[in-house]
Amino acid sequence: MCGIIAAATEKSVGKLLVQGLYKMEYRGYDSAGVALHQIDDIAHLRSLGKVKKLESKMVKEKPKGKIGIAHTRWATHGKPSEENAHPHVSNNRVFIVHNGIIENYVALKEQLIKKGYQFNSQTDSELIAHQLDFFLNQGSEMLEAMSLLKEKLEGAYAVAAIDLKNESHFYLMRNKSPLLLGQSDSGMFAASDPLALADLTNEFVFLEDGDVAEVSAKEYKILDKNQKRAIRKITTIDVSSEAMGKNGYRHFMEKEIYEQPTAILNTLDGRIGGEDVLENIFGEGSNELLSKVERIQIVAAGTSLHAGRVAANWFSAIANLPTQIDYASEYRYKNPYVDKNTLLLTISQSGETADTLGALRYAKERSYLGSLTICNVPTSSLARESDFVLLTNAGPEIGVASTKAFTTQLTALMLLTLSLAKARNLNPRLRGRVVGALRALPEKITESLELKT
Ligand code: GLU
Numbered sequence: 001m002c003g004i005i006a007a008a009t010e011k012s013v014g015k016l017l018v019q020g021l022y023k024m025e026y027r028g029y030d031s032a033g034v035a036l037h038q039i040d041d042i043a044h045l046r047s048l049g050k051v052k053k054l055e056s057k058m059v060k061e062k063p064k065g066k067i068g069i070a071h072t073r074w075a076t077h078g079k080p081s082e083e084n085a086h087p088h089v090s091n092n093r094v095f096i097v098h099n100g101i102i103e104n105y106v107a108l109k110e111q112l113i114k115k116g117y118q119f120n121s122q123t124d125s126e127l128i129a130h131q132l133d134f135f136l137n138q139g140s141e142m143l144e145a146m147s148l149l150k151e152k153l154e155g156a157y158a159v160a161a162i163d164l165k166n167e168s169h170f171y172l173m174r175n176k177s178p179l180l181l182g183q184s185d186s187g188m189f190a191a192s193d194p195l196a197l198a199d200l201t202n203e204f205v206f207l208e209d210g211d212v213a214e215v216s217a218k219e220y221k222i223l224d225k226n227q228k229r230a231i232r233k234i235t236t237i238d239v240s241s242e243a244m245g246k247n248g249y250r251h252f253m254e255k256e257i258y259e260q261p262t263a264i265l266n267t268l269d270g271r272i273g274g275e276d277v278l279e280n281i282f283g284e285g286s287n288e289l290l291s292k293v294e295r296i297q298i299v300a301a302g303t304s305l306h307a308g309r310v311a312a313n314w315f316s317a318i319a320n321l322p323t324q325i326d327y328a329s330e331y332r333y334k335n336p337y338v339d340k341n342t343l344l345l346t347i348s349q350s351g352e353t354a355d356t357l358g359a360l361r362y363a364k365e366r367s368y369l370g371s372l373t374i375c376n377v378p379t380s381s382l383a384r385e386s387d388f389v390l391l392t393n394a395g396p397e398i399g400v401a402s403t404k405a406f407t408t409q410l411t412a413l414m415l416l417t418l419s420l421a422k423a424r425n426l427n428p429r430l431r432g433r434v435v436g437a438l439r440a441l442p443e444k445i446t447e448s449l450e451l452k453t
Contacts, residue, residue: 002024002027002028002029002071002072002073002074002099002192003020003021003024003027003029003071003072003099003191003192003193003196004069004070004071004097004098004099004158004159004160004179004190004191004192005017005020005021005024005069005070005071005160005189005190005191005192005196005197006068006069006070006097006160006170006172006189006190006191006215007020007067007068007170007187007188007189007190008066008067008168008169008170008187008188008189008215008216008217009066009186009187009188009217010066010186010187010217011066011186012036012064012065012066013036013065013066013067013068013187014034014036014058014063014064014065014068016200017034017036017068017069017070018034018051018054018055018058018070020070020189020191020196020197020200021034021051021054021070021071021072021196022051023193023195023196023198024072024191024192024193024195024196025050025051025072026252026398026399026400027072027074027193028074028400029072029073029074030048030049030073030074030075030080031046031047031048031049031072031073031075031080031081031082031084031085032046032047032050032051032053032054032070032071032072032073032085033045033046033047033054033070033071033073033085033086033087033097034046034054034058034063034068034069034070034071034087035068035069035070035087035089035095035097035162036063036064036065036067036068037065037066037067037068037162037164037167038063038064038065039065039167041092041164042065042089042092042095042162042164043061043063043064043065044087044089044095045057045058045061045063046082046085046086046087047082047085048080048081048082048085051072066167066217067162067167067168067169067170068162068170069087069095069096069097069160069161069162069170070087070097071085071086071087071097071098071099073085073086075123076101076124077101077105077122077123077124077125078121078122078123078124079122083120083121083122084121084122084123086098086123086125087129088120088121088123088125088126088128088129089129090117090126090129090130090132090133091133092164093133093136093163093164093165094129094130094132094133094136094161094162094163094164095129095161095162095163096125096128096129096132096159096160096161097125097159097160097161098123098125098128098157098158098159099157099158099159099177099179099192100155100156100157100158100175100176100177101124101155101156101157102124102125102127102128102153102154102155102157103154103155104152104153104154104155105124105127105155108127108131108152108153109126109127112127112130112131112134115134117130117133117134124155128149128153128157128159128161129161131149131152132145132146132149132161135148135149136163136165142161142163142166142169142171142214143171143212143214143221143223146159146161146171146173146212147212147223147227149173150173150175150210150212153175155175155176156175156176156177156354157173157174157175157176157177158172158173158174158177158178158179158192159172159173159174160172160179160190161173168216168217169214169215169216170190170215171212171213171214171215172190172207172211172212172213172215173211173212173213174207174208174209174210174211175209175210176209176354176357176358177192177354178192178193178352178380178381179191179192179207180192180194180204180205180206180207180379181204181205181206181207181213181215181220182194182197182200182201182203182204182205183201183203183204183205183220183234184200184201184203186200187217188215188216188217188218188219188220189201190213190215194237194239194379195239195396197239198239199239202236202237202238202239203234203235203236204234204235204236204237204379205220205222205232205233205234205235206232206235206379206384207222207232208224208225208230208232209225210224210225210226211223211224211225211230235379237378237379251399252398252399253399253400253401253403255399256397256398256399256403256404257403257404257449258449259394259395259404260403260404260407260408260442260445260449261442261443261445261446261449262442263392263393263394263395263404263407263408264404264407264408264411264441264442264445265442266393266394266395266408267392267393267394267408267411267412267415268411268415268438268439268441268442269393271390271415272415272435272438272439274435275428275431275432275435275436276418276422276428276431276432276435277415277418277419277422277431277435281390281415281419282372282388282389282390282416282419283387283388283389285388286372286388286419287419287423289343289369289370289372289387289388290343290419290420290423291423291424292341292369293321293341293342293343293369293420293423294321294339294340294341294342295321295322295323295324295339295341295342295343296312296315296321296322296323296324296342296343296345297323297324297325297326297336297338297342297343297344297345297363297368298311298312298323298324298325298326298345298346298347299325299326299327299328299331299344299345299346299356299359299360299363300325300327300328300346300347300348300353300356301327301328301329301348301353301355301356302353302402303349303402303405303406303409304347304348304349304353304356304409305325305327305328305347306406307347307406307409307410307413308325308345308347308413309325310410310413311323311410311413311414311416311417312325314413314414314417315417315420318417318418318420318421318426318427318430318431318434319417319420319421319424319426320424320426321420321424326359327355328346328353328355328356328358328359329355331355331359331362332358332359332362336366338366338367338368340367340369341369342368342369343368343369343370343371343372344360344363344368344370344371344372345371345372345373345374345416346359346360346371346372346373346374346375346382346386347373347374347375347409347413348373348374348375348380348382349375349376349377349392349394349397349402349405349409350375350376350377350380351373351375351376351377351380351381351382351383352377352380352381352382353382356382357381357382357385360373360382360385360386361385370387370388371385371386371387371388372386372387372388372389372390372416373386373388373389373390374389374390374392374409374412374413374416375389375391375392376391376392376393376394376397376405376408377391378391390412390415390416391412392405392408392409392411392412393408394408407445411438411441414434414438415438418431418434418435
């Protein structure tokens with residue numbers, strides 16, 4: 001899943017959209033595109049490869065528009081190509097960008113072909129544009145069309161759309177794929193990643209599953225999964241472009257390796273005191289929960305799964321607790337047996353790993369003692385939907401190979417190990433020694449980094 005950005009302001013938004021796409025480049029992508037409302041028509045530019053190529057096209061063609069949507073694609077259905085790049089369009093009227101996967105796209109596509117719609121791509125996304133166009137032609141307003149569409153779609157999606165017949169709004173819908181609104185005095189924005197809006201705003205509104213929204217330069221309206229007007233809280237996140245720069249390092253991975261001492265200091269901050277870990281560091285009431293734990297189920301993917309494997313040894317050696325570990329992508333399909341007093345532990349840097357989130361939602365229907373997540377993004381779905389959270393506070397990790405995200409996960413998992421041992425009255429002296437070692441860790445890492453010649 002890649003990147004979406006949308007904007008509505010009183011000035012032309014083309015540059016700002018491209019800047020947003022640049023800020024999401026770190027996520028990887030194969031193509032990019034933009035659609036800008038020019039009142040008489042909608043400028044539609046796409047290119048295979050880098051955002052730079054798209055930008056060159058824009059410099060040449062000079063599209064203008066105060067409303068626009070843009071996308072970086074990571075192909076899931078249909079090869080990387082210009083035809084498959086987003087935005088997709090229906091009848092030269094409805095333009096959409098989509099992150100995610102529409103599971104039932106074959107059936108929906110067939111229905112639309114029977115209604116006379118022609119498909120120009122192999123993606124699962126294009127049908128979204130045609131289906132919206134169909135509902136608009138039947139007399140619906142766009143918000144209503146989106147509400148009708150969401151009844152049909154199965155799968156994960158974050159969608160932004162514009163309509164030729166409406167020059168003042170863009171539209172959003174989301175299910176199981178991140179999408180947030182950003183508000184400022186100069187306009188309204190939306191993106192799948194808050195970093196895309198760095199320098200534009202630090203006031204965000206997170207959309208929830210089943211939400212649809214109508215956004216103009218001045219205001220927005222959200223309807224929730226029951227089509228009721230929703231007022232969502234505004235979250236302030238400091239996403240400065242400083243965190244996005246390389247600050248003199250050759251690449252982000254190098255920068256993030258050198259950020260480890262500070263990142264680990266931030267993971268430990270306010271969580272250890274004297275010779276022990278502090279109470280309730282996972283949230284109010286978490287110590288009571290930890291004292292009841294008799295078994296741990298870890299669900300994670302990739303690097304986070306490796307962190308979990310290390311932690312399983314600690315849980316056993318220091319807190320006398322057995323652990324079961326599963327790949328997030330497999331966990332749901334094995335009909336897991338849940339022993340009594342089992343804690344579900346999820347680990348994810350972004351807090352949006354789709355399989356891990358799917359596992360948490362599945363586990364909520366089972367008889368777990370409770371759920372706890374270790375993740376890096378406070379506003380993520382995992383952080384919001386778990387009973388308890390320990391944030392790693394590592395700051396954005398842009399490098400694809402994990403560095404500080406992994407070492408801060410290990411630090412957080414050691415804090416969990418200590419908390420479990422404490423809740424079970426185990427190993428007080430060892431706990432004291434480990435706390436001392438954790439305190440010394442940032443300095444030791446700095447010393448190791450200084451060995452570089
Ligand atoms: N499934 C869509 C496609 O293949 C969207 C992929 C994405 O999230 O970038 O075009």
